[in-house]
Amino acid sequence: xxxxxxxxxxxxxxxxxxxxxxxxxxxxxxxxxxxxxxxxxxxxxxxxxxxxxxxxxxxxxxxxxxxxxxxxxxxxxxxxxxxxxxxxxxxxxxxxxxxx
Numbered sequence: 001x002x003x004x005x006x007x008x009x010x011x012x013x014x015x016x017x018x019x020x021x022x023x024x025x026x027x028x029x030x031x032x033x034x035x036x037x038x039x040x041x042x043x044x045x046x047x048x049x050x051x052x053x054x055x056x057x058x059x060x061x062x063x064x065x066x067x068x069x070x071x072x073x074x075x076x077x078x079x080x081x082x083x084x085x086x087x088x089x090x091x092x093x094x095x096x097x098x099x100x
Contacts, residue, residue: 002061002062003061003062003076003079004076004080004098004099005061005083005098006083006096006097006098007047007048007096008047008083008087008090008092008095008096009043009047009048010083010086010087010089010090010092010096011059011082011083011086012039012040012042012043012049012059013037013038013039013040013043013086013090014038014086014089015030015032015034015038015039015040016034016038017038017086018030018058021058022058025067027057027067028056028057028058029056029057030056030058031056032051032056042055061075061076061079077100080098080100083098084097084098
């Protein structure tokens with residue numbers, strides 16, 4: 001089973017928050033632009049990623065886990081917390097909350 005994403009799109013609307021991580025390693029290359037609000041240019045009007053199957057490493061929690069050397073459970077917990085923080089920032093927490 002993969003990361004329990006609920007498809008809220010909050011991470012794609014705040015990709016600018018990951019710029020420090022993106023610039024850390026060449027493997028984390030992010031080839032797309034984002035606007036001044038942080039919205040990735042690849043986030044469609046339907047709230048779906050236009051390049052989901054070929055999305056960058058930083059956008060794939062399951063593949064990104066390999067770079068951190070911690071358990072899948074702990075890595076998911078860290079990322080779920082980040083998701084929930086972005087959801088709260090946008091006021092969509094109750095609707096899209098990831099159940100632990």
